[in-house]
Amino acid sequence: MFFVDRSVAVIKPKQPFHQWLHALPDNDLDLTLDTLRSNCNAILLPDFDEPEKCVAYLDEIYEQLFKMELAGWCEDTALWPQDMSLKAFWEWFDVEIHSQVFDSVEGDITNRPAGETE
Known part of the structure; x- marks a missing residue:
């Protein structure tokens, strides 16, 4: 390691995101909030000591994080919430912060833009 x-x-x-997701037109997803929260995006950040x-x-x-989360479910920005303020972000999402990250794979990490596949 x-x-x-x-x-x-x-x-x-959180619940506001769940409500927005289920209010999208042509949405036939039957996801509970617990299901949404069970497999979430993880973002690497600088190594902070505090x-x-x-x-x-x-x-x-x-703002980048908010847009990334919304775009993962709906690319039509016209359907995104009007209030995408910092306050709204914290109302829509919990964030778990972990200060120690380990790589279990030998070899280099490959960087590519979000959404791009190999």
Whole structure:
């Protein structure tokens, strides 16, 4: 195992996200909030020594995170919520922050833009 000099944030939808998702037109998904929260996006962050610094960093990039979470379910931005403020982000998502990240795979990590496949 190899220590990775990053922190990680796990973005977990809350009830407002769940309600928005089920209100989308032509949505036949029958997902519970617990199901949504069981397999969430994990974001690598700089290696912070204090949780407050990590939260401050998330506050800086919240708009990207908000859009990423919405786009994962609906690409039509006209259907996205009107209020995508920092306050709304924290109302729509819980964030678990983990300060230690380990890589169990030997070999280099490959970077590619979000949404791009090999």
